[in-house]
Amino acid sequence: MDRTQVAIIGAGPSGLLLSQLLYLNGIDNIVLERQSREHVAGRIRAGVLEQGTVELLLKAKLGERMLSERLVHDGVSLAFAGRSVRVDLKALTGSSVSVYGQTEVTKDLMDARTAAGAKLMFEAAEVAVADFDSAHPKVRYRHNGRTHELTCDFIAGCDGYHGVCRQSIPQGALQTFERTYPFGWLGILADVPPASHELIYSNHARGFALCSMRSMTRSRYYVQCGLDEKLEAWSDARFWDELRVRLPDEIAAAVITGPSIEKSIAPLRSFVVEPLRFGQLFLVGDAAHIVPPTGAKGLNLAAADVRVLYQALVEYYRTSRTDLLERYSQMALRRAWQAVRFSWWFTSIMHKFSDDPFNHRLQLAELDYLSGSTAALTSLAENYVGLPFEV
Ligand code: FAD
Ligand code: PHB
Numbered sequence: 001m002d003r004t005q006v007a008i009i010g011a012g013p014s015g016l017l018l019s020q021l022l023y024l025n026g027i028d029n030i031v032l033e034r035q036s037r038e039h040v041a042g043r044i045r046a047g048v049l050e051q052g053t054v055e056l057l058l059k060a061k062l063g064e065r066m067l068s069e070r071l072v073h074d075g076v077s078l079a080f081a082g083r084s085v086r087v088d089l090k091a092l093t094g095s096s097v098s099v100y101g102q103t104e105v106t107k108d109l110m111d112a113r114t115a116a117g118a119k120l121m122f123e124a125a126e127v128a129v130a131d132f133d134s135a136h137p138k139v140r141y142r143h144n145g146r147t148h149e150l151t152c153d154f155i156a157g158c159d160g161y162h163g164v165c166r167q168s169i170p171q172g173a174l175q176t177f178e179r180t181y182p183f184g185w186l187g188i189l190a191d192v193p194p195a196s197h198e199l200i201y202s203n204h205a206r207g208f209a210l211c212s213m214r215s216m217t218r219s220r221y222y223v224q225c226g227l228d229e230k231l232e233a234w235s236d237a238r239f240w241d242e243l244r245v246r247l248p249d250e251i252a253a254a255v256i257t258g259p260s261i262e263k264s265i266a267p268l269r270s271f272v273v274e275p276l277r278f279g280q281l282f283l284v285g286d287a288a289h290i291v292p293p294t295g296a297k298g299l300n301l302a303a304a305d306v307r308v309l310y311q312a313l314v315e316y317y318r319t320s321r322t323d324l325l326e327r328y329s330q331m332a333l334r335r336a337w338q339a340v341r342f343s344w345w346f347t348s349i350m351h352k353f354s355d356d357p358f359n360h361r362l363q364l365a366e367l368d369y370l371s372g373s374t375a376a377l378t379s380l381a382e383n384y385v386g387l388p389f390e391v
Helices: 013-024 037-042 051-059 063-069 089-093 102-115 236-245 249-254 298-319 323-350 357-372 374-385
Strands: 006-009 029-032 071-073 076-080 083-087 097-099 119-121 125-130 138-143 146-151 154-157 175-190 200-202 209-215 218-225 260-274 281-283
Touching: 006 013, 006 125, 013 029, 013 051, 013 102, 013 298, 037 102, 051 063, 051 097, 051 298, 063 102, 076 357, 083 357, 083 374, 089 374, 097 209, 102 119, 175 236, 200 323, 209 236, 218 236, 236 249, 236 260, 260 323, 298 323, 323 357, 323 374, 357 374
Parallel strands: 006 029, 006 154, 029 119, 076 200, 154 281
Antiparallel strands: 071 097, 076 083, 125 138, 138 146, 175 218, 175 260, 200 209, 209 218
16 A cells, blocks of 8 residues: 555646645655646646735746746726726735736646656546545545555645545535526637737626736637537637627727637636535645636635645644644635635626626626726725735
């Protein structure tokens, strides 16, 4: 039977980052991932990093490529009623955000872990976690046709919303909070310059649209779509037409179109489970909470969980202190609920929820108020760049 100190389930950003930070602190760990390396590396997801996430990645010694390739954005724009209002994040909060794709973060993490000779197991099938309410949790899995068993001190459930860890906790030990939204985001990636040098979030009577980017030559755009929409129904031409309709004229005119290199639909969901610890099993990142992407918080929250958990584990192995591990759930949940609230609110004012014109008028009134109020803009900006960490 194999042994490790921390068994990490899932090689998304949270699992890989936790693995790297534990390794740098001399803590042995193994990462078990269901998918292939190529599949994990190819997923197109988040694009915006808070400064706190950037700092954690630097602490994990991943900085060089990120610092040279990221785009630092000092502001974002809100478009509505045919106009656009810039939120000066830097002036309002002193902070900026970084545009650096989750794909790149994942690549940097995988490269760093591989270079360090990490035990990173891709295509681990039938992963099962057991005995995590004892001092000797176990993980069983199949790899290359053979069954393996691993004993460890702790299990980190970094296996996303559909993972096995949360589902292995006895029913009744967890409380879940959930809100689904009656729409999704249809996203495309294209090798064309972005319409603007900063992100634009647009409220339109036909639905939300977002202009984002990965670099000055690669754009990422989203439009709100129905949950029952089929990707096949969305030719590139239809996507570009719908996007432009939902943007103020000046911005629409600046959209450069081109063939999509990726197209996908993501449902929107708010979800939190409490608590995040059951015995020696800790839930981290999307396994613990999901937010709609409007606030660009999911990856940042995953990194924030990792920050709390790795420090607690380091203290435990260094000094046998258990109080930080005991506080993990409470600390991570406090931040998670702030992000859940902000993402829900930002989603609520930017998306079309119904055909009721009263609702749209209320959204426009709120956006109008926001654009004229430094207090309201500061609240948005503080949340967007990321709230301060608890010490
Ligand atoms: P995941 O990335 O889901 O990783 C979990 C891993 O566990 C996966 O690799 C999965 O294959 C593996 N796994 C699952 N089950 C098992 C199993 N049984 N055994 C072994 N392995 C398993 N966030 C932001 O911060 N900013 C943004 O701008 C942003 N934009 C987004 C846009 C879109 C369209 C979407 C969909 C998401 C966006 N997010 C954003 C959210 C962000 O992508 C997620 O929050 C982030 O991926 C969470 O990382 P994670 O490692 O916790 O989970
Ligand atoms: C992205 O670029 O994928 C992106 C940016 C901002 C968001 C969500 C997604 O709020």
